Amino acid sequence: MIMAKKEILPAKYNKLLGKAMHDYAMLEDGDRVLVGLSGGVDSMVLAWILHFWQKKAPISYQIETITVDNGYWRSSKGATDPQLSIGPQMEKFGITHRVVDAWALAREEMTCYLCARNRRNQLFDIARAEGFNKIALGHHKDDLLETFMLNCLYSGNISTMVPHQKLFAGRLGIIRPMAYLEKEHVQELAGLAGLLPVKNYCPLSDHTRREKVRKILAHIYEIEPDAKKSMFAALGNVRGDYLL
Numbered sequence: 247m248i249m250a251k252k253e254i255l256p257a258k259y260n261k262l263l264g265k266a267m268h269d270y271a272m273l274e275d276g277d278r279v280l281v282g283l284s285g286g287v288d289s290m291v292l293a294w295i296l297h298f299w300q301k302k303a304p305i306s307y308q309i310e311t312i313t314v315d316n317g318y319w320r321s322s323k324g325a326t327d328p329q330l331s332i333g334p335q336m337e338k339f340g341i342t343h344r345v346v347d348a349w350a351l352a353r354e355e356m357t358c359y360l361c362a363r364n365r366r367n368q369l370f371d372i373a374r375a376e377g378f379n380k381i382a383l384g385h386h387k388d389d390l391l392e393t394f395m396l397n398c399l400y401s402g403n404i405s406t407m408v409p410h411q412k413l414f415a416g417r418l419g420i421i422r423p424m425a426y427l428e429k430e431h432v433q434e435l436a437g438l439a440g441l442l443p444v445k446n447y448c449p450l451s452d453h454t455r456r457e458k459v460r461k462i463l464a465h466i467y468e469i470e471p472d473a474k475k476s477m478f479a480a481l482g483n484v485r486g487d488y489l490l
């Protein structure tokens with residue numbers, strides 16, 4: 247049996263999480279939250295945070311984690327079934343986890359966009375069928391900034407992923423509790439929680455536009471260290487009168 251590490255969420259991160267949850271009213275008493283768990287570091291940490299908060303929060307909510315399995319690991323030498331690589335890590339905290347097979351995509355539909363859309367719709371379907379009113383995703387501050395840059399550079403619009411998106415006339419909320427945490431904070435938390443992220447076996451995962459944008463942003467932050475802070479602030483400070 248894997249032993250759980252002592253559960254510690256450093257105050258500085260707890261504060262950022264609390265602020266994001268509060269600013270966007272992410273959780274309410276009685277919520278049933280389905281956590282999308284890829285096995286990557288971000289969603290593993292998210293599951294742990296939501297579990298941790300269950301014990302501290304003045305409200306009561308339920309969480310379950312789910313992995314939508316595309317099966318890429320099956321053709322990768324030495325790869326492990328997510329049931330075995332992710333499942334026990336959730337089990338040690340007493341977090342419910344299951345794996346479902348991803349809806350099939352035709353070969354010509356194998357793009358990041360369609361794969362993500364398929365997964366999103368599958369999660370919506372499961373949430374609706376099983377009475378979950380929230381879906382939690384592991385996006386963090388750096389993801390929000392990357393999406394902003396992606397939309398700007400490739401789609402000609404100014405937008406990002408919102409921390410709390412209400413869908414289907416408010417019956418379902420997509421929440422991103424780590425919206426104020428940075429990637430490196432998430433990685434530190436993974437270490438503290440003793441979580442071991444699972445490799446992403448998607449054949450396209452390293453060649454996307456997102457990867458390119460990540461490099462561009464890293465370069466900007468290198469030459470202008472305060473740029474991340476300012477760019478994130480800009481997302482919440484839009485001067486509509488000074489746009490075209």
Ligand SMILES: Nc1ncnc2c1ncn2[C@@H]1O[C@H](COP(=O)(O)OP(=O)(O)OP(=O)(O)O)[C@@H](O)[C@H]1O
Nearest residue numbers: 282283284286287288289312313314382383384385
């Ligand atoms: N196969 C999956 N099954 C369930 N949820 C998923 C899956 N893939 C992604 N998600 C959810 O969508 C979020 C964003 O997915 P994305 O592919 O952008 O991963 P990421 O930013 O690398 O995060 P992670 O480190 O959690 O994989 C994840 O954090 C997770 O909550």
